[in-house]
Amino acid sequence: DTAVSQTPKYLVTQMGNDKSIKCEQNLGHDTMYWYKQDSKKFLKIMFSYNNKELIINETVPNRFSPKSPDKAHLNLHINSLELGDSAVYFCASSQGRQGRTEAFFGQGTRLTVV
């Protein structure tokens, strides 16, 4: 049983489109995250969501918006996709804020914008 699952695994789309990536965790964790990993493998946090508190990395464009229907899900919606959005997006979860306990990552979604 996968602890943190993301769908889709691959996503190819045209510039200007709107897309969503779904994430679900079955670990009972109360904090979820979205990370972006670029071609140089840099892992940058985009959002964390804990008990309805959203913490946004100030460098993330407002075209990106997380949506959490419940504690087990944190979806990522992206408007007006740009070429520079191409990357691997990882969802993760932890119990409490990351740093006190380990983070579990999903398998990643490779987004390619053409």
Add this chain to the structure above:
Amino acid sequence: GQQVMQIPQYQHVQEGEDFTTYCNSSTTLSNIQWYKQRPGGHPVFLIQLVKSGEVKKQKRLTFQFGEAKKNSSLHITATQTTDVGTYFCAGPHRGQNFVFGPGTRLSVLP
């Protein structure tokens, strides 16, 4: 702002050689975590260090947290091809989210 740096960026070793990656922070860290990402995979948690001067071992892996809690290291003894991947350290940013270092990409030649 707080930054977490890692060196080297890349390391190529012959199987059986030792490997060390270093993580340095511009500010004191309350704790630090290490993750490994295999090629094509996702980051997987290895360990967390909390105490000043702490040393932890996992089989051939030895993790250290500096006395000043501003640096850390991961040492692998007698590397194997299964050690291939990118090793990330991560430290707290503004007391909340974790900032990942740029990673050290390890190649092991058989």
